[in-house]
Amino acid sequence: MESLAVSGIVYLHPNLFMCIPRHLSSSVYQEFSMASTDLSLILNNAIANLYPSESQPNMLSTTVPMGRSPHLSEITFNSNSTMGSWDQVNPQMWTRQNVLEWIGFHVEESRFDASLLNMNYCDMDGVTLCTMSKETLMNMFGLVLGEQLHHSLESQKARYATDLSETGLSESELDLLDNILQNSFPYIHGPSLGPLLETVVVQASIPTDNTENTYSYFDEYTSQLTPESDHGYDSLTESFQSSNTENFVKQESVETKKRGRGRPPKPRDSEGYEHFIQSKKSKHAPRGTHLWEFIRDILIHPEQNQGLMKWEDRRDGVFKFLKSEAVAQLWGQKKKNSSMTYEKLSRAMRYYYKREILERVDGRRLVYKFGKNSTGWRIEETGY
DNA sequence: TAAGGTTTTCCTGTTT
DNA sequence: CAAACAGGAAAACCTT
DSSP: OOOOOEEEEEEEETTEEEEEEGGGHHHHHHHHHHHOHHHHHHHHHHHHHHSOSOOOTTOOSSSOOOOOOOOGGGBOOTTTTSOOGGGGSOGGGOOHHHHHHHHHHHHHHTTOOGGGOOHHHHOOOHHHHHTOOHHHHHHHHOHHHHHHHHHHHHHHHHHSOOOGGGGSOOHHHHHHHHHHHHHHOGGGOOTTSOOGGGOOOOOSOOOOOSSOSOOHHHHHHHHTOOGGGGTTOHHHHHHHHHHHHHHHHHHHHHHHOOOOSSOOOOOOOOSTHHHHHHTTBOSSOOSSOSHHHHHHHHHHOTTTOSSSEEEEETTTTEEEESSHHHHHHHHHHHTTOTTOOHHHHHHHHHHHHHHTSEEOOTTOTTEEEEOTTOOSOSHHHHOO
């Protein structure tokens, strides 16, 4: 299965970055380091930020993986509905933190259910953000919040003039950099790709599930990406890809080698983005972190639910998984567990029967029903 | 640090 | 036959 996934984005300058295909990133780094001492210093910092020392077993390439982005619901925005420093800065110049604060501001302001957002969408800088269309934002953040973000972004953009000079690099310097990059690793410069400085290699293929050929949540999302708009949230497809790869490998190895029961040790998160976000993490466990709440929230936000699940009987709380593996992948993302499957998710669902969070629905595959100990899904509670 | 709750993982067997 | 369903067992992880 041949696929190209973006390993990371190396920032040469706040407004100048380079996407590195995953399978090439270490050699790219080495060659690039030799190409320019000064730039290698910049790269050093960039790579250190980009590739924290966390280890992930599902990374089959030789690259050091990017730190996983936490889910938005796991952090507490410190905005208190006040504007952050982003308000005083051209969106083109926003750092990742600025973008996060900006999203946080609007999440708070619109009282949006943060548990429905994925931090992968929020982990981008201003340059990336500014390339996004209204449609892209609405796809990523839902109709309401997406529109609000788009509106806010456009007004912020309008407040500041933008042109190439803001990179601080002249045209000739940009050309020079491009030349350096191309001379350093021409092999990543395929015929279909433009100049390296504009190079974005989007994952070429997404493995499909046996039962459901389309994960619309992901497919629509990825298919709408323009090369320019992909920066910064490749981790979604990356985790998706790697999880499937891991499942594939796991299934193979299961045949040759049995392991003990129970959950194997989870790779430790150490530094990097995870660490950065720690300071924003709530001291208390965020509510809405249980599986049944996650499922409920998908169901009661149809605008965020791209055909993943549907109500079979809205009033009685009967629902059905339409894309079981896709939901499992999403759940896995929320829990930072890229090897989640519907089989495992469903085991957790079955535990809910005894606690009467769910009721059994016999004879209907992929159909469940909320029980008396679940809340927040009833029409009286949701208003629709 | 310990305990308890909630998954997660794996497995065997059954049903659709 | 494949995919789901059922639960037991045990480990991991998180909150209190």
